[in-house]
Amino acid sequence: MAVKKSDLVNGLLIVILGLVFYISTLKIKPAKLGLSPADFPRLITIAMMICGVALVLKSFLSKSSSKKEIDFGFIKKFVALIVVFIVYVWLLNKIGFLYLTPFFVFGTAYIFGMKKIYVNILLSIGTTVVVYYIFSRVFLVPLPDFSL
Amino acid sequence: MLSYWIDGIKIALQPSNFMLILLGVVGGIIVGALPGVTSSMGIILLLPFTYYLGPKIALLMLVGMYCASMFGGSISAILLRTPGTPSAAATALDGFPLAQQGKAGKALSAALIGSFIGGIASGVCMVLLAPFLAKMALKFGPAEYFSLAVFGLTIIASVSGKSLLKGAISGLIGLLLAMIGIDNIRGTERLTLGIPQLESGFEFLPVLIGVFAVSEVIQRLEKKQQIEQVTKNISGIWLNWSEFRSILIPICFGVVIGTIIGVIPGTGGTIATFLAYNELRRWSKNKEKFGQGALEGVAVCETANNAVTGGAMVPMLALSIPGDAVTAVMLGALILIGVRPGPMMFAHNPDMIYTLFAGWFIVQFLMLIVGFASILIAPNILKISDRVLMPIVLVLCIVGSFSLRNNIHDVAVALIFGVIGYLMRKGDFPLPPLVLGMILGPEAEQNLNRALLVSKNDWTILFKRPISLGLLVLAIISVTISLLGSYRASKKKGAANA
Numbered sequence: 001m002a003v004k005k006s007d008l009v010n011g012l013l014i015v016i017l018g019l020v021f022y023i024s025t026l027k028i029k030p031a032k033l034g035l036s037p038a039d040f041p042r043l044i045t046i047a048m049m050i051c052g053v054a055l056v057l058k059s060f061l062s063k064s065s066s067k068k069e070i071d072f073g074f075i076k077k078f079v080a081l082i083v084v085f086i087v088y089v090w091l092l093n094k095i096g097f098l099y100l101t102p103f104f105v106f107g108t109a110y111i112f113g114m115k116k117i118y119v120n121i122l123l124s125i126g127t128t129v130v131v132y133y134i135f136s137r138v139f140l141v142p143l144p145d146f147s148l
Numbered sequence: 149m150l151s152y153w154i155d156g157i158k159i160a161l162q163p164s165n166f167m168l169i170l171l172g173v174v175g176g177i178i179v180g181a182l183p184g185v186t187s188s189m190g191i192i193l194l195l196p197f198t199y200y201l202g203p204k205i206a207l208l209m210l211v212g213m214y215c216a217s218m219f220g221g222s223i224s225a226i227l228l229r230t231p232g233t234p235s236a237a238a239t240a241l242d243g244f245p246l247a248q249q250g251k252a253g254k255a256l257s258a259a260l261i262g263s264f265i266g267g268i269a270s271g272v273c274m275v276l277l278a279p280f281l282a283k284m285a286l287k288f289g290p291a292e293y294f295s296l297a298v299f300g301l302t303i304i305a306s307v308s309g310k311s312l313l314k315g316a317i318s319g320l321i322g323l324l325l326a327m328i329g330i331d332n333i334r335g336t337e338r339l340t341l342g343i344p345q346l347e348s349g350f351e352f353l354p355v356l357i358g359v360f361a362v363s364e365v366i367q368r369l370e371k372k373q374q375i376e377q378v379t380k381n382i383s384g385i386w387l388n389w390s391e392f393r394s395i396l397i398p399i400c401f402g403v404v405i406g407t408i409i410g411v412i413p414g415t416g417g418t419i420a421t422f423l424a425y426n427e428l429r430r431w432s433k434n435k436e437k438f439g440q441g442a443l444e445g446v447a448v449c450e451t452a453n454n455a456v457t458g459g460a461m462v463p464m465l466a467l468s469i470p471g472d473a474v475t476a477v478m479l480g481a482l483i484l485i486g487v488r489p490g491p492m493m494f495a496h497n498p499d500m501i502y503t504l505f506a507g508w509f510i511v512q513f514l515m516l517i518v519g520f521a522s523i524l525i526a527p528n529i530l531k532i533s534d535r536v537l538m539p540i541v542l543v544l545c546i547v548g549s550f551s552l553r554n555n556i557h558d559v560a561v562a563l564i565f566g567v568i569g570y571l572m573r574k575g576d577f578p579l580p581p582l583v584l585g586m587i588l589g590p591e592a593e594q595n596l597n598r599a600l601l602v603s604k605n606d607w608t609i610l611f612k613r614p615i616s617l618g619l620l621v622l623a624i625i626s627v628t629i630s631l632l633g634s635y636r637a638s639k640k641k642g643a644a645n646a
Contacts (some may be wrong), residue, residue: 006338010575014317021324021339028336033605035597037331037338040589044327045637048320053311077369085563094555097547104379105539112369114535131547139200141551 011055018048096146156506172212196548208507209402235453236415242445253385262451270458281466285491290598295619297592322585362566395447402451410459416472424452473580
């Protein structure tokens with residue numbers, strides 16, 4: 001039988017998610033009057049489990065779509081983007097917005113295919129300065145500063 | 149009431165405020181024109197800016213973005229045959245053939261005139277209907293509010309796209325996200341799984357930014373080919389008298405259908421445009437013209453999708469129930485800037501409401517003026533490549549999620565939900581139901597709790613009160629219609645495959 005794999009995996013994930021969160025509500029005490037803090041989450045998690053099971057069943061009934069080739073080019077870019085983002089979040093409080101963001105913009109533009117270095121440098125510095133000015137000076141948002 | 153209107157006009161026309169509304173309109177046209185950058189994403193990216201403005205001007209800026217993005221969608225639909233927003237999908241049917249015939253300017257003009265008239269007419273409908281509906285809703289108690297939230301949640305079915313089941317799952321995830329942290333009823337920690345970072349729950353804005361904007365950026369990494377636009381320069385934007393006359397009846401069609409569809413919760417611009425287009429074609433003497441480059445086809449679609457805007461604002465303003473997917477995001481945005489739509493807003497903040505009403509019409513005129521300018525530079529708007537745009541969008545996402553509480557944790561949340569949103573898109577799980585779940589879940593829970601406390605745990609209170617019962621019946625009808633529609637669609641698909 002052809003099984004739509006993505007629906008099968010997603011359905012199972014939803015069931016597991018529902019179950020984990022349902023179990024986490026078991027410690028909450030019931031209420032004498034009105035709703036207990038556990039009632040609504042339980043209703044939602046049970047509904048999630050039912051929908052998850054329905055998706056699993058549906059995956060067995062639906063025709064498997066033709067096999068898609070894995071796009072390694074995209075996966076490489078995706079991983080690179082996430083790594084750049086994580087490093088940025090990790091360093092933001094240490095290096096500060098103004099000094100770190102140009103490198104972030106440069107990196108992400110490069111991942112998106114910006115090959116012209118001068119244009120990229122201009123974009124990186126320009127974007128950072130404009131956003132920094134608007135938020136830090138006009139809206140007075142205390143953006144992270146250099147603190148090493 | 150007149151003084152509120154005058155105050156509203158004064159606020160909107162104050163030079164600094166006027167410039168901000170103008171910025172919202174310009175941003176809306178750009179956001180609408182860029183394929184793949186949706187109105188919802190535009191509203192979310194604008195939110196961090198509006199956060200630091202007064203709620204009234206923030207509201208008008210968001211309205212400017214919302215209405216102008218509807219027109220903006222027609223630019224790429226006509227020039228690239230790729231609708232900038234889902235609502236502009238039908239515009240491409242006649243818009244692109246017109247562009248191929250060298251009449252892109254005329255098509256864009258017809259779209260703009262239609263959008264302007266649609267916006268004005270739906271604004272009138274909003275002004276007349278919203279206060280009336282809010283007045284009725286003032287009689288609501290907790291049971292009615294609970295039933296209203298349940299009815300609102302059934303909208304999930306109609307904003308779910310292809311799969312009702314996946315829409316329901318997406319809505320349930322939204323509901324679950326809203327429950328994580330300290331509960332509002334007794335202050336008990338719940339669903340945190342022992343993770344300290346989950347104790348404060350998920351802030352709405354970073355989740356929205358992640359799910360709608362960051363996930364869009366990730367998805368655009370996958371897109372490889374750039375579509376060739378049919379025209380590099382646009383000339384001949386003015387319509388002659390016979391062309392102008394030919395679009396008058398289509399505009400009337402668009403106004404009526406768009407406004408009615410807009411007021412019905414859970415419908416939206418895409419349904420309105422296709423319905424208006426089909427009806428016009430059905431009634432037209434020159435049916436064969438449609439699809440070959442009929443100016444009437446462009447006008448009716450663009451009038452209808454802008455006529456939806458005011459209509460969709462009616463249930464959102466009066467009942468806090470979004471009319472479509474974009475107003476669901478708008479509702480979230482308004483709550484974040486400190487504006488809580490609903491009947492109480494009409495009673496306690498009439499100045500806010502009338503500023504919105506007055507500003508609405510100013511926004512439409514601004515859209516008309518900026519729209520004409522944008523037609524001339526439209527090919528340049530479409531030239532902005534992902535290489536330039538996406539890094540800027542990411543920086544705005546970062547600053548937007550950070551500026552809410554000055555917390556790096558929120559930036560990380562935006563990233564995590566960006567990946568989750570991307571995986572949801574890949575798995576064909578629609579995103580708007582998640583927003584609806586996050587907004588309406590706490591409402592439903594709190595009001596059900598209140599209703600049960602008042603009635604001493606008598607659940608029949610939900611059915612004893614006529615309005616509450618009526619709303620629950622409407623909810624059941626809404627779900628049944630969606631289920632039947634979904635069943636018919638799958639049967640049709642099965643027959644087609646056989």
